[in-house]
Amino acid sequence: MNLPDQLRYSSEHEWVAVDGAVARIGITDFAQDALGDVVYVNVPEVGARVEAAGSCAEVESTKSVSDIYAPVSGSVVAVNAALAATPELVNSDPYGEGWIFEVAMDDPAQLEALMDAAAYRSLVES
Amino acid sequence: MLDDLRVVRDAAGQMEADLELLEAVAAGGPPVLRLYRFDPPALTLGRFQPDDDVDREACARLGVDVARRPTGGRALLHGPDLTYAVAIPEPGGAAGSVDAVYRLLAGGLIAGLATLGVDAAVACGDGAPGPVCMVTQQGADLRVGDRKVCGSAQVRRRGVVLQHGSILLGRLPFDETDLVHGPVERQTLRARTVTLAELGAPTDPAVVGEAVVQGFASALGISPDPVGHR
Numbered sequence: 297m298n299l300p301d302q303l304r305y306s307s308e309h310e311w312v313a314v315d316g317a318v319a320r321i322g323i324t325d326f327a328q329d330a331l332g333d334v335v336y337v338n339v340p341e342v343g344a345r346v347e348a349a350g351s352c353a354e355v356e357s358t359k360s361v362s363d364i365y366a367p368v369s370g371s372v373v374a375v376n377a378a379l380a381a382t383p384e385l386v387n388s389d390p391y392g393e394g395w396i397f398e399v400a401m402d403d404p405a406q407l408e409a410l411m412d413a414a415a416y417r418s419l420v421e422s
Numbered sequence: 423m424l425d426d427l428r429v430v431r432d433a434a435g436q437m438e439a440d441l442e443l444l445e446a447v448a449a450g451g452p453p454v455l456r457l458y459r460f461d462p463p464a465l466t467l468g469r470f471q472p473d474d475d476v477d478r479e480a481c482a483r484l485g486v487d488v489a490r491r492p493t494g495g496r497a498l499l500h501g502p503d504l505t506y507a508v509a510i511p512e513p514g515g516a517a518g519s520v521d522a523v524y525r526l527l528a529g530g531l532i533a534g535l536a537t538l539g540v541d542a543a544v545a546c547g548d549g550a551p552g553p554v555c556m557v558t559q560q561g562a563d564l565r566v567g568d569r570k571v572c573g574s575a576q577v578r579r580r581g582v583v584l585q586h587g588s589i590l591l592g593r594l595p596f597d598e599t600d601l602v603h604g605p606v607e608r609q610t611l612r613a614r615t616v617t618l619a620e621l622g623a624p625t626d627p628a629v630v631g632e633a634v635v636q637g638f639a640s641a642l643g644i645s646p647d648p649v650g651h652r
Contacts, residue, residue, distance in 0.1 A: 330519035332561075335494075335551075336470045351579070354469070359495035359555075359562045360520045360576035361469045420515060 297417070298325040300391055304407055305416035306367040308349075311391060312410060319368050319407075322395040323355070323386060326420045331357040334386040339375040340397055346372060348406055353396055355386065368406045370399040433464035433489035433500070440586050441492055441577075443509040443647060448580040453510040455530075455638050456647040457631045463501030463594060465601050466491045468555075468575065475553040480601050491586070493575035495562070498555040498588055499598045502617070504627050506531070506634055507586035508644060512578060521561045523583050524574065530644065531564060531572060531589070534637020538623045538630065542566050553604040555588075556615050562587075569616035589634070590617040591625045 299305070304312040309327035313320040328334065336356040346352040346366035353364035375397045378385060385394040401407075411419065431439060436458055443454050464487035467476065471490075475497060481488050486499070508527055512518050517526075528544045535542045543566075545559035552558065555573045559565060564572035574587030599608045619625045624633075638644040 330516070332520050338470065356468075356470055356494040358520050358524070358560050359468070359493065359574070360578060361492065361494045362520075362578040363580075422515065 297329075297420070298391070299413040299417055301413050303391070303413065304367070304410035305413065306365065306410055307419060308365040308367075309420075310365060310367050312367050312407065313391075313395075314404070314407060317401050317404060318373060319370070319399045319401050320395050321367060321397055321399065322390055323364065324416070325390050328387045328390045328394070331355060331360070331362060333357055334383045337379040337383045337386060337396060339379060340372045342372050342375060344372045346370060346399060348409075355383075364396065366399065367410055368399060368401050369403065370401040372397050373400045374398040431458075433460055433466060433487040436460065436464075436505070437466070437489055437491055440507040440584060443507055444577070444579060444582045444584040447509040447511060447582045453508065453642070453644045454647045455635065455644050456507045457634060458505050458507070459503070459627055460487070460500035460505070462487055463499060464489055465497055465499050465598070467497050468495040469493060469577070471496055471553070475602050475604065477601055477603055484596055484600065486601060491575065492577045492584070493586060494577075495573070495575040496551050496553055496555040497598055497602050498573055499594070499601065500588060502592040502594050503588040503590055504630050504634070505586060505588050507584065508638065509582055509584045510644070512581050512583050520576065523576065523585070524562045526642070527574075527585050528564060529641040530638035531587075531634065532637070533641040534634040535564075535571075535589075537633045537636060538618065540566060540571070540618065540621055540623050542571055545570060552606055553602045554598040554606045554611065556590075556598065557606055557611055558614075566616050566621060570614060571616050571618070571621075589630065590615060591627065591630065592617050592619040
């Protein structure tokens with residue numbers, strides 16, 4: 297299982313990459329493998345408010361629709377438009393081209409509540 | 423629970439009732455099963471299926487209700503079927519994967535159908551899905567031989583999996599190919615599906631429903647929804 301050390305992880309299987317006050321968010325390698333082939337991603341709207349632990353996007357795979365949760369609170373400043381035509385990027389490159397949305401964080405201190413790679417590995421392997 | 427087979431709800435109301443199961447489990451309730459039918463017949467669409475797939479004029483002409491499911495997948499005609507819905511807490515780790523939960527819940531359906539003399543098995547993916555659910559098979563579905571007898575789909579929300587699906591009892595004079603745009607042939611749909619009637623199994627919804635209840639109880643310890651008596 298690929299778990300990059302530089303990312304933070306949520307218990308709902310999202311990853312967060314931080315660049316200043318902006319958090320880029322996607323789902324983990326574990327999550328994409330558990331979902332199976334992703335056929336649709338319903339991304340949030342740019343400008344939408346998201347709250348930490350709140351549902352803000354959906355992904356469909358094998359006739360299963362799963363909620364995606366915001367790891368941090370803030371405003372959506374970008375979404376991955378490529379997922380409309382190529383949702384399978386979530387499977388093939390979950391930490392790269394398969395990113396889902398970016399949030400301008402209200403409070404970067406919320407990142408402290410997320411897990412590092414070792415803690416997340418323990419969660420999914422337990 | 424089997425009283426629910428007589429409860430009259432429109433198609434959208436049936437979808438709302440299924441989501442109530444999810445909410446009940448999310449609130450700490452036990453895993454729960456519900457069985458129901460659609461009257462009048464209804465075409466349900468997957469959560470993200472394009473509206474353009476539906477021939478609304480044909481649906482109106484044939485008296486078919488149209489509703490959108492909270493679950494994935496493609497268009498499915500309800501009426502000559504028995505629909506089940508089951509909600510369970512999402513298992514942790516690998517046991518919670520989409521395919522693993524489909525296989526888990528298939529155990530209840532397969533056990534129930536076996537008591538009716540139907541030898542069903544979990545299906546395998548057989549191609550990219552078109553606009554009609556029943557034409558293709560995925561790991562979500564059940565087959566008898568190589569023909570689909572039950573199509574299922576899920577929604578996962580608040581730590582709960584809601585799965586519902588359609589067990590084919592018989593056929594109406596029309597089918598999805600009359601109601602959905604796209605290159606789907608009636609002959610293909612018929613060749614790729616099989617009904618309990620065609621298998622010589624019981625088709626009385628109460629009998630099939632009781633078998634499914636017993637299957638979920640014996641395989642998974644899941645009981646019917648007492649709320650279904652409303």
